[in-house]
Amino acid sequence: MTLQHDLSTKTAAVIGAGPAGLMAAEGLAQAGVQVCVYEAKPSVGRKFLMAGKSGLNLTMDAPLDAFVPHYAEAADRLRPILQGFDAAAVQDWARGLGQEVFTGSSGRVFPRAMKASPLLRAWLVRLNDLGVQVQTRWRWTGFDGDALTFDQGRVTADVTVLALGGASWARLGSDGAWADILRGQDIAVTPFGAANVGLQVAWSAHMAPHYGQPVKAVAWQAGDLSSRGEAILSAKGLEGGGIYSIARAVREGAALSVDLMPDQTVQQVADRLAKKRGKESHANHIRKTLKLEPLKLALAQEWARPLPQDPQALARLLKALPVAHVGLRPLDEAISTSGGLSFDALDGALMLKARPGTFAAGEMLDWEAPTGGYLITACMATGRWAAQGAVAHLQAT
Structure with missing residues (x-):
């Protein structure tokens, strides 16, 4: 980023201290802006x-x-943002x-330490410096x-970055309360899911x-979405990557089925079942x-x-067993949420059209993606993009 003039007298308020907010703070501070991050919880980065x-x-x-197609309808809008801060x-x-x-066998990337805490500590040291x-x-x-x-009172800043998260895991800070604030400003917010x-x-x-056992080597199908991922059976229902990746289709009303023998055809299953069973x-x-x-x-037996x-009828059933359920777990238990601040309310730099100088980033934007690193990457990429937009705005004013 090439500075056109000194920004050391300019101030920025970043609201929310998750990955998007901290990345925005980093980008702004690297440009010479005086940055203060405001976090509602007693500590940062809880989620x-x-x-x-x-x-x-x-x-x-x-x-x-x-990478980009995993963001579905938001893919085109996020492409340049992700291109600016991609997986590499x-x-x-x-x-x-x-x-x-x-990089694991599935392509997922993890810190060697596996935990988030060493990375967060190092990040906070950089921000402090x-x-x-x-x-x-x-x-x-x-x-x-x-x-x-x-x-605690009023704050004025030359630019603001909102990075308040979605509406899940409220106890960690993402309660979605900001949506009513923005709607009160006639700013479009899509309902959360x-x-x-x-x-x-x-x-x-x-x-x-x-309870507690994994459902392995199956294929889940809901609408156009399918998954070979595992799920854990619990007293509440089913959890795990296999379910998470098809949750959107279930949320939108698609019937869910599971193939208990995905590596065999219906006929192969039927032929085996046709063997004499004796007593x-x-x-x-x-x-x-x-x-x-x-x-x-x-x-x-539980579902059918x-x-x-x-044999033929049973084979067809085992290959497409209807999953009887009573819906998805509550919104607050979701890893992430759909819905949020509409892209129509933002310009290409993620600045609110209704409030020049105010930008937004992270899960509060109206996009969703599966687990597998897509969520954190997009949060960081949009935080960085918003910071760049805020710096450009400061340079132009």
Whole structure:
């Protein structure tokens, strides 16, 4: 970024201290702007740290043309933003903080330390060295003319970056309360929906012994979406990547089915079931001839009892077993959310058309993506893009 004039007297307020906000703060501070980050919670990066508890998936090691389509309707709008800070750039950025990364067999990229905390600590040191101030327990409440209002009072800044997250995991800071503030300013906000979220199932008592077990080697299908990912059976329903990746179609009303034997055709399954069973029970015959795991057989009986006796009919059923559920888990339990600040309300630099000098970034924007590094990458990329837009705005005014 080439500075056209000294910005050291300019100020920026960044609201929200997740990956998008911290990246925006970094970009602004590197340009010489005086930056203060305001965070409602007592500490920063809470959802970022939670994401790293099971291994911080920073990005997906894939070329841009394979990466961008995962953002569906927002793909075209996000393409230039992701091109400016792609998967390779995310990895270089982490290495620049002294955090080596590695790529797993699935293409997912993780820090060697796996956890988020070492990366976050190094990042905060960098921001401190750049002069970024961080104010915690400052909850944003809206606008008062050109000023920003917080529970603690009013703040004025030359530019503002809003990075307030979506509407899931409210206890970590993303409660979506900002949506009503912006709607009150006649700024378009698309209603929130649960994304990357588990399925709610009202299990019978017979399923209790299987709680905690993974459903493996299956294929989930909902509408145009399919997944070979695993799911964990819990007392509440089904959780895991296999369900998260098709949650959008379920949310939009598509029927969900699961193929319990995805590597075999209907005819192959039927031929095996057609073998004579002698005095064995129907359930034992299915289990032995198909070598079907107890959990898969339990799911078939849970959702389709009594199972068909005819081999062809049973084969078709096992290859497309309807999943009986009562919807997705609540919005607050979702890893991420759909909906948010409409791109129509923003210009190409992610500045609010209704409020020149105010930019937005991260999950508060109206995009969604699957897990696998796409979420964090887009948060960081949009934070960086918003910072660049804010710097350009300062240089032009």
